Amino acid sequence: MANVGAFKNLGENDIVSTRTLLHEAIPLTGTIVSGTYNDNNIKFHTHGMFQTVYDYPYLSSSANHIFDITYGMSTKSAVYDTSVNQYKKKKNVYNQMAQILVGYDVTGSVLEFDADGNILAGGDKLRDSFIIPFSRLLVKDEIKKESFSMELGISSSVDYAGALFNDRITISDVGAKNSYFVNSPAGEYGILYATASAGQAADGTDQLLKTAGAVEIGSYNYHPVGLIYYQAGIVVLSGSVFKDVAEGGIITDASGSCNFFDANGNVSSSFDEMTDQFTIKTIGNNLRNRIYNISFNNTTELNSTIYFCRANHNEFNYSTNPTYLSNSKIIVKDDNPSADPVSYITTIGLYSPNDELMGVAKLSEPLKKTPSQEFTLRVRLDY
Numbered sequence: 001m002a003n004v005g006a007f008k009n010l011g012e013n014d015i016v017s018t019r020t021l022l023h024e025a026i027p028l029t030g031t032i033v034s035g036t037y038n039d040n041n042i043k044f045h046t047h048g049m050f051q052t053v054y055d056y057p058y059l060s061s062s063a064n065h066i067f068d069i070t071y072g073m074s075t076k077s078a079v080y081d082t083s084v085n086q087y088k089k090k091k092n093v094y095n096q097m098a099q100i101l102v103g104y105d106v107t108g109s110v111l112e113f114d115a116d117g118n119i120l121a122g123g124d125k126l127r128d129s130f131i132i133p134f135s136r137l138l139v140k141d142e143i144k145k146e147s148f149s150m151e152l153g154i155s156s157s158v159d160y161a162g163a164l165f166n167d168r169i170t171i172s173d174v175g176a177k178n179s180y181f182v183n184s185p186a187g188e189y190g191i192l193y194a195t196a197s198a199g200q201a202a203d204g205t206d207q208l209l210k211t212a213g214a215v216e217i218g219s220y221n222y223h224p225v226g227l228i229y230y231q232a233g234i235v236v237l238s239g240s241v242f243k244d245v246a247e248g249g250i251i252t253d254a255s256g257s258c259n260f261f262d263a264n265g266n267v268s269s270s271f272d273e274m275t276d277q278f279t280i281k282t283i284g285n286n287l288r289n290r291i292y293n294i295s296f297n298n299t300t301e302l303n304s305t306i307y308f309c310r311a312n313h314n315e316f317n318y319s320t321n322p323t324y325l326s327n328s329k330i331i332v333k334d335d336n337p338s339a340d341p342v343s344y345i346t347t348i349g350l351y352s353p354n355d356e357l358m359g360v361a362k363l364s365e366p367l368k369k370t371p372s373q374e375f376t377l378r379v380r381l382d383y
Helices: 087-101 271-277 280-288
Strands: 015-029 042-044 051-054 065-073 128-133 149-153 168-172 181-184 187-198 215-217 220-229 234-238 291-311 343-351 357-369 375-382
Touching: 051 280, 065 087, 065 280, 087 128, 087 234, 087 280, 128 271, 128 280, 271 280, 291 343, 343 375, 357 375
Parallel strands: none
Antiparallel strands: 015 291, 042 051, 051 065, 065 128, 128 234, 149 168, 149 291, 168 187, 181 187, 187 220, 215 220, 220 234, 291 375, 343 357
16 A cells, blocks of 8 residues: 555555355266267267267367266286287276376386275275266366265166166265375375165165175265265276176176177176277276266365555555645645645555555545544455
8 A cells, every 4th residue: 555655564464364165066967978969979089098078069169078988907907918908008098097196106116096095005906997087167176075976877787778777876975074085196085985876775775785895884885986086076986886796896696797888789798898808988988878977066266365454544644646746745725734634545556575566456436534534445365
């Protein structure tokens, strides 16, 4: 705040910083992901390493990128060998995402996705994984913890007309508000758990999922099936969601193994057979066509600095306008030189320590200032 060439320093009690988190609900129905536009909103890339999902036909100028779908396979996967279809691409996808989201060990080798987040303790690894990076347009700064939910059809049927969703599971980051990890180069992440959403008894007992290895949260049994990286906006989903118990998955034998279509309409009777023989594009199609819905809340972080600019009774009573001077002397009123000075505050300038103007705040209307008045003007800077 300037007063005839003078500046008033802001003290530590004159500056306050705040942080506000704004959330927005993002619902993505299965009809958007597959069905509404007969796959005209799905862009298949010539490199064959992932597919991109839009909310409208992607050639439309109003289309918005929603998320990508790809599949990665660790070289330590039980299925991996050089006879696997696109084995190099599947390996490269896995390693690229793992080095970004998990990092390296002391030897410089890329770490694998860890099922329980405790990398140092070892444990089960996610070696056959769907990877879904969501658009920054939807995620904003991050996904809100304990807001993510995805429903998948796990029926053995391959009838996409409806029978596919007779049996469904819900995948969510339940409990993530109080239990998440920070040992990722990409920021915070949580564990995704699966529980039955259709075909479940009233008492919460799973009819579709095995009981061994389940984690009891509330009155339901949950199975760890993946990871969600909140700031990166990426979901890593284990292939166990489509495997039955005999194959090392979470689906009960009574439910039966999930079947999958290949590019020619032929049916694969197991998840391992699909990931071994199908291309990444076809694997992505099979996941996408089993998505019943997805929902989460995004987060926008709004940082604010508030400056309290105080004009005491003996400050800023003279205008900085050159017309306030006459013959280099302050003139208040020609007809009454002894009257109190009067000024009108119209602008507040924020200056650097070197008296360089950094920002300007305008008042909605001039504010009359006299020696009998004091003002505290609040200037808020959002970023």
